[in-house]
Amino acid sequence: QSALTQPASVSGSPGQSITISCTGTNSDVGAYNYVSWCQQLPGRAPKVLIYHVIKRPSGVSNRFSGSKSGNTASLTISGLQAEDEAHYYCTSYTSSDSWVFGGGTKLTVL
Amino acid sequence: QVQVVQSGAEVRKPGASVKVSCKASGYTFTTHYMHWVRQAPGQGLEWMGRINPRDGTTIYAQRFQGRITMTRDTSTDTVYMELRSLRSDDTAVYYCARDNDFHSFDYWGQGTLVTVSS
Numbered sequence: 612q613s614a615l616t617q618p619a620s621v622s623g624s625p626g627q628s629i630t631i632s633c634t635g636t637n638s639d640v641g642a643y644n645y646v647s648w649c650q651q652l653p654g655r656a657p658k659v660l661i662y663h664v665i666k667r668p669s670g671v672s673n674r675f676s677g678s679k680s681g682n683t684a685s686l687t688i689s690g691l692q693a694e695d696e697a698h699y700y701c702t703s704y705t706s707s708d709s710w711v712f713g714g715g716t717k718l719t720v721l
Numbered sequence: 722q723v724q725v726v727q728s729g730a731e732v733r734k735p736g737a738s739v740k741v742s743c744k745a746s747g748y749t750f751t752t753h754y755m756h757w758v759r760q761a762p763g764q765g766l767e768w769m770g771r772i773n774p775r776d777g778t779t780i781y782a783q784r785f786q787g788r789i790t791m792t793r794d795t796s797t798d799t800v801y802m803e804l805r806s807l808r809s810d811d812t813a814v815y816y817c818a819r820d821n822d823f824h825s826f827d828y829w830g831q832g833t834l835v836t837v838s839s
Contacts, residue, residue, distance in 0.1 A: 614765075647825030656816060656832055657766065662825035700766050704824040708780055710756065715765040 615640065615701055615713035622719040628689040631716045633701030634682060639711055641682035645704035648677060648686045650697045651715075657700065661686060688718070696720045723747040725755075725817055727830040733807050733837050740803040741833045743817035750798040751775040754820035757791065757802045759813040760832075771820065772800055807837045 616634040623629040633640065633648075640646055644664045649657040659668055661677035664684065674689045684703070688695055701713040728742040743755065757769040770781035772791040779791045788805045800817060815833045818826035 643824075645824035647823075649826070651766075656829040657818075657826070658829070659825060659827050662821060662827070663823040666823070668827065698765075702766075702768075702825065709782060710768040710771075710824070712758075712766045712768060 613711070615703060615711055617699075617701060617713035617716045619714070620717045620719065622721055623688075623691045624721045625691050625693065627691050628687060629691060629718065631686045631688075631699055631701075631718070633684040633686070633703075633713045635684075635703055635711070636682055638707070639703040639705040640679065640684050642706050643704050644679070646677070646679055646684040647702045648675075648684075649700050649702070650695075651700065652697045660699075691720055693720050723819070723828045725819060725828050725830040727815075727817060727833045730834040731836070733835065734839055735808055735837055737807050737837075738803060738805040739807060739835050740801055741815050741817075741835070742799050742801050743830050744797065744799045745819065746798060748819075750793075750795060755791075755793075755800045756818045756820060756826060758816045758818055758826070760816070761810070761813040764813075769802070769815075774798075774800065804835075807835075809837050811835065812837045 647662040648660045651657045660675045664679045665677045699716045724746045754771045756771040772779045774793045790803045793800045817830040819828040821827040
């Protein structure tokens with residue numbers, strides 16, 4: 612199972628919005644609505660931001676939103692804040708009853 | 722509250738095995754899969770496999786087939802991940818992560834650093 616494709620890095624200024632893409636295939640992202648996104652701060656365990664493409668766990672800011680079109684899922688962060696600077700990973704369930712991660716995206720807040 | 726607590730750091734020589742534990746609390750242990758994910762230094766996340774604590778059934782990522790075993794102990798609400806024939810490129814932080822009802826990982830352990838070095 613090949614890793615999902617994410618941009619290696621994105622950047623934005625405080626207050627702006629950014630979108631991180633996650634491209635898979637019709638065996639994973641395109642096949643199911645089991646796409647999730649997590650945030651990883653340096654030295655910390657990942658934290659889920661979005662699951663089931665668009666759902667947000669309680670306690671996660673509504674500045675984080677998810678979407679999907681075909682084989683590509685997206686995470687949008689609006690109203691960027693300095694504390695959003697982190698690595699972001701997408702994950703999808705797959706048709707082989709396994710899970711696959713994206714390569715990760717480093718977000719820099721300018 | 723839900724908690725997932727892992728065992729401490731380990732150092733092994735190449736060719737050895739390591740067994741990492743992950744103790745769950747705050748929910749009914751048998752109702753949620755548990756996954757194992759690893760992260761090599763400076764690298765991304767890699768899914769290794771998952772276990773169903775209810776019946777012990779497992780699914781492993783193809784690249785680990787034959788040298789990984791996941792087990793569980795329902796008397797202590799603990800899952801275990803054993804990796805054998807360790808190589809230097811197995812040096813990584815190993816995480817357990819609970820599966821919610823939507824095939825995503827909602828609670829993560831704190832991570833266990835496994836260092837493989839001669």
